[in-house]
Amino acid sequence: MRNRTAIGLVAFVLAAASVLATGASARTQADPLTIYAAASLTEVFKTYDRTQRYSFGASNTLETQIRNGAPADVFASAAPLNTQRLYTAGLVDKPVTFTSNRLVLIVPRSNPAGLQSIYDLRRKPVKLVVAGVAVPVGAYTRTVLRKMGLATVLSKVVSQESDVKAVTGKVALGQGDAGFVYATDARAVSDLVTVIRIPAWAQPRVRYEIAVVSKSSNKTAAQEWIKTLLSAKGQAALREAGFLPLPKASS
Amino acid sequence: MLLFLLLPVVAVFLRVPPGELFSALGSSAALDAIVVTAETNAIAMALLLGFGTPAAYWISTRRGGLRDVVVTLVELPLVLPPAVAGIGLLVVFGRVGLLGETVTALGVDIAFTKVAVILAVAFVASPFYLRTAVAAFEGVDPTLPAAARTLGAGSGGVFLRIMLPLAGGGLGAGAALAFARGIGEFGATIMFAGSLQGVTQTLSLAIYEQFDIDFEVALAISALLIVISAVVLFSVKLMTRWRSESASLTPFAASTRPPS
Numbered sequence: 001m002r003n004r005t006a007i008g009l010v011a012f013v014l015a016a017a018s019v020l021a022t023g024a025s026a027r028t029q030a031d032p033l034t035i036y037a038a039a040s041l042t043e044v045f046k047t048y049d050r051t052q053r054y055s056f057g058a059s060n061t062l063e064t065q066i067r068n069g070a071p072a073d074v075f076a077s078a079a080p081l082n083t084q085r086l087y088t089a090g091l092v093d094k095p096v097t098f099t100s101n102r103l104v105l106i107v108p109r110s111n112p113a114g115l116q117s118i119y120d121l122r123r124k125p126v127k128l129v130v131a132g133v134a135v136p137v138g139a140y141t142r143t144v145l146r147k148m149g150l151a152t153v154l155s156k157v158v159s160q161e162s163d164v165k166a167v168t169g170k171v172a173l174g175q176g177d178a179g180f181v182y183a184t185d186a187r188a189v190s191d192l193v194t195v196i197r198i199p200a201w202a203q204p205r206v207r208y209e210i211a212v213v214s215k216s217s218n219k220t221a222a223q224e225w226i227k228t229l230l231s232a233k234g235q236a237a238l239r240e241a242g243f244l245p246l247p248k249a250s251s
Numbered sequence: 252m253l254l255f256l257l258l259p260v261v262a263v264f265l266r267v268p269p270g271e272l273f274s275a276l277g278s279s280a281a282l283d284a285i286v287v288t289a290e291t292n293a294i295a296m297a298l299l300l301g302f303g304t305p306a307a308y309w310i311s312t313r314r315g316g317l318r319d320v321v322v323t324l325v326e327l328p329l330v331l332p333p334a335v336a337g338i339g340l341l342v343v344f345g346r347v348g349l350l351g352e353t354v355t356a357l358g359v360d361i362a363f364t365k366v367a368v369i370l371a372v373a374f375v376a377s378p379f380y381l382r383t384a385v386a387a388f389e390g391v392d393p394t395l396p397a398a399a400r401t402l403g404a405g406s407g408g409v410f411l412r413i414m415l416p417l418a419g420g421g422l423g424a425g426a427a428l429a430f431a432r433g434i435g436e437f438g439a440t441i442m443f444a445g446s447l448q449g450v451t452q453t454l455s456l457a458i459y460e461q462f463d464i465d466f467e468v469a470l471a472i473s474a475l476l477i478v479i480s481a482v483v484l485f486s487v488k489l490m491t492r493w494r495s496e497s498a499s500l501t502p503f504a505a506s507t508r509p510p511s
Contacts, residue, residue, distance in 0.1 A: 176363070
């Protein structure tokens with residue numbers, strides 16, 4: 001960190017923002033936690049616990065924000081890479097895996113490109129939407145394509161979106177012909193899209209990690225929140241939303 | 252207050268040495284974004300000047316309620332959040348939008364192409380030009396076109412030989428402001444055109460993407476945009492000065508009265 005002035009200014013703006021935000025929610029009895037979470041967790045976290053403050057986005061974007069001093073208490077990432085990098089940098093406490101997911105290919109209900117299987121991506125002209133390679137779902141997408149021997153269809157990508165919700169939106173609106181998202185994102189727009197499954201053998205190992213942010217002023221509550229998420233109650237909420245149980249061994 | 256406005260701008264240049272900033276601009280993401288931005292903005296500006304100038308002139312010759320309604324409509328994109336512009340463009344020009352099927356039937360592919368970027372840029376930049384252009388035409392001493400008419404000039408001649416040169420400074424200033432807004436376009440583009448390096452990824456979109464990937468490249472592109480914006484603003488100042496000078500150089504204003 002070479003420039004303290006710039007960081008100070010960012011901190012000032014963030015502090016001002018958090019003061020405003022606190023003022024707005026002054027009526028709740030306990031101070032809500034500020035939870036930075038992967039975009040794919042949007043629906044499930046909001047239903048699971050409505051009393052906290054959330055900032056949803058691509059895990060890599062949230063990582064950068066935390067690196068720059070964002071006032072988060074908890075960071076829930078869609079890939080271990082982002083939590084581990086922050087852990088190595090001493091910015092979060094030891095991360096734990098808390099859930100899993102799988103990828104699907106979604107097409108608009110009208111299916112303009114006429115896709116029936118993933119392999120049609122190779123045969124037909126198609127406007128394919130994926131997330132950028134730094135975004136967890138974007139990296140998982142490339143793993144799937146590589147495993148299926150379909151890496152060449154990346155030449156049909158018309159847009160590299162900044163998070164999984166942007167991919168979902170572009171396909172749900174019918175702008176894109178197809179996009180790779182998590183099964184849980186497809187579920188959220190099930191009235192607008194058709195899901196094409198990806199075989200189990202081609203699935204990437206999707207591992208969500210969560211950690212307490214080291215600089216959090218509310219560490220006890222943050223640890224408590226994570227503990228509940230790992231408990232039967234939290235896991236049931238995740239499974240109900242379509243997330244998968246914890247993978248047994250992580251390699 | 253001044254410090255608050257100035258610091259973020261200056262800090263972009265302080266964080267990384269200028270040499271590294273310059274070499275970061277040589278990365279493929281930055282170079283591609285420069286090309287995409289230049290292409291799309293050049294076309295958008297050409298369209299804007301071509302269609303916007305006569306439109307602004309027409310507005311400036313109207314008076315009363317209709318004019319106010321038209322001006323308000325024209326100014327609307329100026330205050331609209333870019334996200335609203337993005338949604339609006341999608342609803343009209345999206346593949347399942349109002350005109351989407353017509354456009355597709357005509358063989359024009361908008362979704363995720365440069366056409367989409369050009370539409371987004373033109374939409375958000377137009378008001379900046381139109382507003383200033385209308386004011387520039389209205390600022391021309393009305394005795395001058397009137398005098399030209401008494402000397403036998405047709406309306407086309409008045410427009411080309413009197414109004415355009417006299418309003419030139421204002422038109423230039425408007426074009427510069429529109430250009431500055433256009434190269435900074437972000438929200439409508441990312442929603443409507445997507446982001447793909449070398450195709451639809453403009454400088455602002457590249458900053459957003461590189462922010463997580465290579466912060467130095469993001470900084471370098473930011474620095475470039477700051478320099479361009481500063482140059483644009485400075486030239487607006489120069490052009491506005493030229494306009495006020497040319498406006499005061501109206502030797503006929505005092506002596507010639509329009510025939511009544």
